[in-house]
Amino acid sequence: MSVVQQVKQAAVKAITSLYQIELREESILVNATKPEFEGDYTIVLFAFVKQIKKSPEQLGNELGEYLVQQNPSLFTSFNVIKGFLNLSISNEYWINFLSTNYDNAQFGIKEKNNEKVMVEYSSPNTNKPLHLGHLRNNFLGWSIAEILKANGNDVVKTCVVNDRGIHICKSMVAWQLFGNNETPETKNVKGDHLVGDYYVKFNDAYKKEIDELIAAGKTKEQAEKEAPIMLAAQQMLVDWEAGKPDVIELWKQMNSWVYAGFDETYKNIGSDFDKVYYESNTYLLGKDLVKQGLEKNVFYKKEDGSVWIDLTKDGLDEKVVQRKDGTSVYITQDIGLAEQRQKEFNAKQSIYVVGDEQNYHFKVLKLICQKLGLPSADGIYHLSYGMVELPTGKMKSREGTVVDADDLVAEMINIARQKTEELGKVKDFTEEELIELYKTIGLGALKFFLLRVDPKKKMIFNPEESIDFHGFTGPFIQYTHARIKSILRKTDEVASFGFQVSGSLSLLEKQLAVQLETFPAIIEEAATEHDPSKLAIYVFNIAQTFNSFYSQHSITNAENEEKKMLRLQLATLTAHTLKTGMHLLGINVPERM
RNA sequence: GGUCCGGUAGCUCAGCUGAAUAGAGCAACAGCCUUCUAAGCUGUGGGUCAUUGGUUUGAAUCCAAUCCGGAUCACCA
Numbered sequence: 001m002s003v004v005q006q007v008k009q010a011a012v013k014a015i016t017s018l019y020q021i022e023l024r025e026e027s028i029l030v031n032a033t034k035p036e037f038e039g040d041y042t043i044v045l046f047a048f049v050k051q052i053k054k055s056p057e058q059l060g061n062e063l064g065e066y067l068v069q070q071n072p073s074l075f076t077s078f079n080v081i082k083g084f085l086n087l088s089i090s091n092e093y094w095i096n097f098l099s100t101n102y103d104n105a106q107f108g109i110k111e112k113n114n115e116k117v118m119v120e121y122s123s124p125n126t127n128k129p130l131h132l133g134h135l136r137n138n139f140l141g142w143s144i145a146e147i148l149k150a151n152g153n154d155v156v157k158t159c160v161v162n163d164r165g166i167h168i169c170k171s172m173v174a175w176q177l178f179g180n181n182e183t184p185e186t187k188n189v190k191g192d193h194l195v196g197d198y199y200v201k202f203n204d205a206y207k208k209e210i211d212e213l214i215a216a217g218k219t220k221e222q223a224e225k226e227a228p229i230m231l232a233a234q235q236m237l238v239d240w241e242a243g244k245p246d247v248i249e250l251w252k253q254m255n256s257w258v259y260a261g262f263d264e265t266y267k268n269i270g271s272d273f274d275k276v277y278y279e280s281n282t283y284l285l286g287k288d289l290v291k292q293g294l295e296k297n298v299f300y301k302k303e304d305g306s307v308w309i310d311l312t313k314d315g316l317d318e319k320v321v322q323r324k325d326g327t328s329v330y331i332t333q334d335i336g337l338a339e340q341r342q343k344e345f346n347a348k349q350s351i352y353v354v355g356d357e358q359n360y361h362f363k364v365l366k367l368i369c370q371k372l373g374l375p376s377a378d379g380i381y382h383l384s385y386g387m388v389e390l391p392t393g394k395m396k397s398r399e400g401t402v403v404d405a406d407d408l409v410a411e412m413i414n415i416a417r418q419k420t421e422e423l424g425k426v427k428d429f430t431e432e433e434l435i436e437l438y439k440t441i442g443l444g445a446l447k448f449f450l451l452r453v454d455p456k457k458k459m460i461f462n463p464e465e466s467i468d469f470h471g472f473t474g475p476f477i478q479y480t481h482a483r484i485k486s487i488l489r490k491t492d493e494v495a496s497f498g499f500q501v502s503g504s505l506s507l508l509e510k511q512l513a514v515q516l517e518t519f520p521a522i523i524e525e526a527a528t529e530h531d532p533s534k535l536a537i538y539v540f541n542i543a544q545t546f547n548s549f550y551s552q553h554s555i556t557n558a559e560n561e562e563k564k565m566l567r568l569q570l571a572t573l574t575a576h577t578l579k580t581g582m583h584l585l586g587i588n589v590p591e592r593m
Numbered sequence: 594g595g596u597c598c599g600g601u602a603g604c605u606c607a608g609c610u611g612a613a614u615a616g617a618g619c620a621a622c623a624g625c626c627u628u629c630u631a632a633g634c635u636g637u638g639g640g641u642c643a644u645u646g647g648u649u650u651g652a653a654u655c656c657a658a659u660c661c662g663g664a665u666c667a668c669c670a
Binding site: 026029031034036037042044046047049050081082083084125162165166167279304306308315316317320322323324325327329330331355356357358359360361363384386387389419420423425441452453454456457458459460462465468469470471472473475476478479480482483484486487490491533537540541544547548550551552554555556557571592593 | 595596597598599604605606607610611612613614617618619625628629630631632633634635650651663664665666667668669670
């Protein structure tokens with residue numbers, strides 16, 4: 001049990017027995033004591049001053065006295081300042097905490113609870129390569145899945161590939177028109193980039209045709225509708241749905257190029273999935289649910305045959321769920337897929353990692369599923385994240401302002417190489433080790449940069465100012481880990497030395513121990529709030545505290561053997577915690593750098 | 594227009610289930626490498642927490658209004 005929990009429990013007991021008042025543990029506010037005051041944890045008394053009808057000072061003194069008396073192994077002393085009861089936790093408690101946990105590489109990871117969670121993330125379109133926005137999605141999705149695993153859940157990672165629709169047809173048409181049978185092999189370019197290039201070519205040609213039509217006297221609207229290349233794309237979609245063999249073949253061909261490209265990128269950035277769905281297989285799902293919904297009067301039919309749901313009572317609008325021609329819309333397949341996955345996994349939570357532009361969509365999806373009575377409905381959670389923008393505004397593929405994922409990753413690795421070479425600390429590394437290290441650092445910097453902020457906030461990425469390697473960054477934490485490992489490599493005493501420390505802890509020794517002790521609680525918080533940034537901030541704080549500790553205390557040349565062992569334990573547990581915490585963000589930590 | 598999200602140091606962000614003098618990083622400035630990795634550490638300066646009003650013993654945090662920025666409200670996905 002965590003210290004904070006123990007404090008709360010003890011406080012509840014104390015208040016009950018002193019004042020005969022029943023309190024819930026949650027109603028007791030326990031904070032870390034501010035550094036300028038004496039103590040480790042602080043109970044804020046104002047909340048129950050009224051109920052108990054005593055002055056905060058009196059209450060604090062009575063409570064403090066009782067707590068110290070009843071829990072001598074936990075509390076050693078207390079002081080009351082205004083409405084704050086500051087409690088000092090005993091040295092023995094921290095020392096005991098360290099000696100029982102320091103060698104546990106799994107520290108912070110919870111036991112399995114067999115609760116199933118589905119995480120859907122990445123979900124790319126097959127008409128263009130991944131860009132910076134997708135990276136935020138992938139890193140978030142992967143991280144939240146790992147965090148939930150660490151919190152005891154049984155996690156299934158899924159991906160829904162949008163492999164059909166008008167946008168794919170655009171790339172196909174452009175390739176037919178301008179491609180000259182070009183392939184990724186003949187052009188020596190990744191398949192997703194090749195297909196993306198034709199998507200751009202389509203839009204260029206489309207724009208040109210519109211201009212020509214306008215010059216010939218058409219209105220802008222007419223021109224947009226009548227441009228031959230757009231008509232060709234629309235025809236291709238019709239042909240695709242009709243299963244026309246040559247269209248299907250081209251579609252399969254081009255998609256296979258894209259998948260080969262995606263696989264390379266995913267492998268590079270560390271994304272993986274337990275199950276991949278393709279919209280070409282799932283886009284017809286949900287039709288039977290529309291029928292059921294009509295029978296249950298959840299949906300209603302208009303005269304023209306289209307099917308709707310009225311969500312005005314829920315503060316939303318009316319929403320179409322089936323077109324008048326009987327075909328389904330986007331949300332219909334999401335409902336169908338939700339049902340299918342319910343049958344497949346029976347997950348308690350379904351987390352959709354999707355940008356905040358779809359907030360409304362997911363509100364509607366959850367409501368509809370609830371109204372249809374799908375068992376998985378209440379567990380639907382939209383992990384909504386803000387767009388990644390450039391200083392100039394949003395990224396626009398048509399304007400060529402998109403930051404390509406592969407390019408960016410390569411650039412980061414390149415910067416990692418430059419900086420590492422400048423420092424010249426790894427001259428004895430083999431070529432393979434260097435390549436590995438540059439990737440670890442470059443990708444670590446990028447992932448940390450994208451994960452350290454609250455997911456729901458939009459963020460600005462400035463490609464001109466490259467991502468920093470100092471301060472609140474991935475490499476800073478990696479460096480701290482490497483430093484510790486360097487010390488531990490030089491000593492193998494830790495595992496064999498059974499010791500008993502009796503002296504007191506220095507300020508920084510204790511601060512580090514106190515922070516390390518909260519790791520399990522931080523993982524739990526990140527999991528319940530679906531927020532990896534909590535973990536990123538925590539890991540940074542640990543590294544910061546360790547570095548201060550490191551600069552003030554010698555570990556291998558400590559004042560005495562006891563201190564040395566204590567510090568080795570602190571360092572070991574710090575290394576484990578940094579490694580685990582970074583792993584949960586999808587970031588590796590090197591042994592040396 | 595309706596709904597939702599955001600506005601905290603020059604910049605990027607924590608803090609937002611109310612509590613002590615609002616915190617980090619970057620940038621600026623001043624120090625610290627014959628001692629475990631200086632991708633580090635220490636210190637200094639830097640704030641009308643968008644504005645106004647309210648609730649409260651106590652508000653960056655809760656409520657209301659206003660201003661600014663964004664998203665969304667398709668028989669698109």
